[in-house]
Amino acid sequence: MITHTGGCHCGRVRFEVTAPAALPVSECNCSICSKAGYLHLIVPADRFRLLSGHDVLTTYSFNTHTAKHLFCSVCGVKSFYVPRSHPDGYSINARCIDPGTIAQMLITQSDGREWEKLYPQGRGDYTT
Numbered sequence: 001m002i003t004h005t006g007g008c009h010c011g012r013v014r015f016e017v018t019a020p021a022a023l024p025v026s027e028c029n030c031s032i033c034s035k036a037g038y039l040h041l042i043v044p045a046d047r048f049r050l051l052s053g054h055d056v057l058t059t060y061s062f063n064t065h066t067a068k069h070l071f072c073s074v075c076g077v078k079s080f081y082v083p084r085s086h087p088d089g090y091s092i093n094a095r096c097i098d099p100g101t102i103a104q105m106l107i108t109q110s111d112g113r114e115w116e117k118l119y120p121q122g123r124g125d126y127t128t
């Protein structure tokens with residue numbers, strides 16, 4: 001486990017996340033992730049620290065309104081958010097992690113378009 005840093009495009013939102021150097025990430029085909037090209041690194045809340053940007057984060061929600069899609073109101077980039085599958089944790093956008101600490105990305109496909117089938121228990125486990 002190492003500390004990765006990252007943030008939004010304009011630099012107002014900055015975070016740290018504790019995760020392996022070889023990142024297990026998922027690419028989701030749901031309505032919002034497919035449009036954004038979001039790559040999910042899902043971690044428990046205690047492995048994520050928001051360093052700056054509380055004041056510029058805006059929340060978008062839809063459908064069940066469980067997921068809190070947090071994006072920078074200045075540059076528009078969603079660098080992390082609270083996912084419906086893990087409402088007590090965070091999904092970090094692996095594309096927003098700074099260069100230099102990611103050894104490789106282990107990408108799996110996630111069928112978020114069929115969310116209820118993907119998560120029959122109504123939520124997901126933490127695997128990293």
Ligand SMILES: [Zn+2]
Pocket residue numbers: 008009010011012013072073074075076077
């Ligand atoms: Zn920004």
